[in-house]
Amino acid sequence: MTLNIAVLVSGRGSNLQSIIDNIENGYIPDAAIKVVVSDKGDAYALERANDQGIDAVFIDPSAFGGKKGYEKEVLRTLAKYDIQLVLLAGYMRIIGRDVIEAYKNRMMNIHPALLPSFMGLHAQKQAFDYGVKVAGCTVHFVDEGMDTGPIILQRCVPVLEGDTEDTLADRILEQEHKIYPEAVKLFAEDRLKVEGRIVSIL
Numbered sequence: 230m231t232l233n234i235a236v237l238v239s240g241r242g243s244n245l246q247s248i249i250d251n252i253e254n255g256y257i258p259d260a261a262i263k264v265v266v267s268d269k270g271d272a273y274a275l276e277r278a279n280d281q282g283i284d285a286v287f288i289d290p291s292a293f294g295g296k297k298g299y300e301k302e303v304l305r306t307l308a309k310y311d312i313q314l315v316l317l318a319g320y321m322r323i324i325g326r327d328v329i330e331a332y333k334n335r336m337m338n339i340h341p342a343l344l345p346s347f348m349g350l351h352a353q354k355q356a357f358d359y360g361v362k363v364a365g366c367t368v369h370f371v372d373e374g375m376d377t378g379p380i381i382l383q384r385c386v387p388v389l390e391g392d393t394e395d396t397l398a399d400r401i402l403e404q405e406h407k408i409y410p411e412a413v414k415l416f417a418e419d420r421l422k423v424e425g426r427i428v429s430i431l
Contacts, residue, residue: 231324231416232260235312237303237320238267242274243402244318244339244409249281260417263310265305268322273332288324300325307332314416316409317371334379334411334423336351336371337416339409341401343367343383348376351399362388364397366405368412370423378427381421 236245245265245313246312248394251257265278270287278285286306307315317324317338329336334377342352343365356364361395365385384404390398415421424431 230259232314233310233312233394234260234262234314234316234413235307235310236262236274236278236316236318237264238265238272238274238318239269239321240272240274240319242272242318244405245316245409246273246277247406248316248318248413249277249283251414257414257417260413266306266307268299268320268349274318296325296414297327300328304328304331314413316413317410323375324373326373329371329373332371334370337381337409337412338371338376338378339405340367340369340376341398341405343375343385344369344380353401354394357388357392357394357397364388364401366401368387368408370418370428374417379423379426381412381415381428384408 254262262283264284264286265274266286266288267275268288268290270323275285275410277286288302290299293302313335315332315336322365340352342356344367347355363385364384368381369382370378386401420431422431
């Protein structure tokens with residue numbers, strides 16, 4: 230049976246592209262991205278979806294009288310496509326309770342830091358400014374906090390002499406493009422078990 234995936238985006242969608250590529254090359258088995266949903270009408274990720282023949286949907290948050298109405302429309306869209314796994318890929322909104330409860334342990338996010346360090350926005354800058362020697366990225370399930378859900382995979386990236394915020398961010402992104410497809414593959418193969426905060430790989 231095919232795993233139906235939705236990807237929620239706000240920007241350029243490079244992690245979306247890595248998932249698309251890894252489904253196409255067979256690394257992620259028995260999976261298909263059925264819809265890409267954006268809260269930004271000009272998100273380049275929507276163009277990526279269209280280029281691949283994937284349904285691309287812009288849902289305007291200002292058209293539904295607040296967050297609850299907007300997320301009700303998001304849920305309606307996910308139900309329409311019979312979605313089993315939701316991926317956040319540069320989606321710049323905090324997910325509300327109704328969506329989280331509907332997709333508990335079936336919604337993933339990729340964050341450009343080694344959680345629980347440097348949560349929230351501009352994580353690469355936070356890490357660089359703090360002077361860490363090792364940075365990285367994290368794939369986690371989404372809960373009601375900001376970047377606080379159970380951790381699935383992490384990858385370390387050394388901070389090198391002469392690094393800038395941008396060069397560090399670029400090297401972190403390279404690893405994001407590897408571990409996000411890996412996490413989706415594990416989910417597709419039913420190899421992730423969640424007990425409290427602990428995610429085991431079977």
